[in-house]
Amino acid sequence: MNVRLLTTIIFLMVNSAFCDINTDEEPVSSENVDSICQYVPGIKLPSRDHELHCCDLIFENYRSRWYFGAAYLTRYLDTLQSWTCPQLEEECSSRNLAFTKFSSLVYDYFCNYTLVSNECSEVVLNLLKKKAPTVSNASWTSIVKLLDSTQLTLDQLKEPCVEIALFDKEDTHRGDFQEVHGINIPFCGYVWCGFDQETILRYSISPWTCVTNKCKASTIAVTVVIAILSVLIMLLNITVIVIMRNPKLRKSQSIYKLTLAGADFLIGAFVLPT
């Protein structure tokens, strides 16, 4: 065995022996920590070392999974906050994912809560006034209390300020808040929104639900135009092929034109619709 490797192993053994003697707490082995890094609101980790280790893990995990919607930004930042992770500060200063209104408000919520009430109080209040004329001016917390997702239409629920207010309302049982991501919707960019459990079930929410009406309209319009174009191209090329098959019209270049029309036909039939 390599001498350096041996000394390293001995060093590590001595080191861990010292650590065991010097601390009352259990040593942080990666196996027992990884299983407790599942954040459950209100549950505390055994030690600061556990917390820091879990912080690293959560941070790495979210970096690799957020894009596919496999992990929620709300839950991620909530977890970083609950363990007072050093990574929260990093997230708040970089705000890497604040490229939609919803995700930007989620950052506000965990990085500077007053920003949420500044930006959203009026929006949500106006919406409540239509429902309940008695609401005059109220603080953000009282507005959130008044909010009832079952009383709102889907269009109102799609307002990012309402979504963050519903998240705030779910505060004591945040497991009920779900985010919806969409990455494959053409012309609409990255779609990102969040709802409480009841709304998700009531409207069977999908990423398409969260697409703005304007973007929906243009997606549909472009699809229709492409469909019409595709049919036209097919019809024109069929005409050319039929004419070319007539022996009287066959001239020197007719075979060449026939293949061209055939290729065009295939493009109209298969490439454009996709």
Ligand SMILES: *[C@@H]1O[C@H](CO)[C@@H](O)[C@H](O)[C@H]1NC(C)=O
């Ligand atoms: C939070 O935002 C408010 C309003 O913009 C600002 O006045 C305050 O300084 C911010 N607080 C922190 C800690 O950044």
Ligand SMILES: *[C@@H]1O[C@H](CO)[C@@H](O)[C@H](O)[C@H]1NC(C)=O
């Ligand atoms: C209503 O708003 C005014 C000014 O915006 C404020 O001074 C007052 O305290 C508010 N009242 C309540 C009940 O929040």
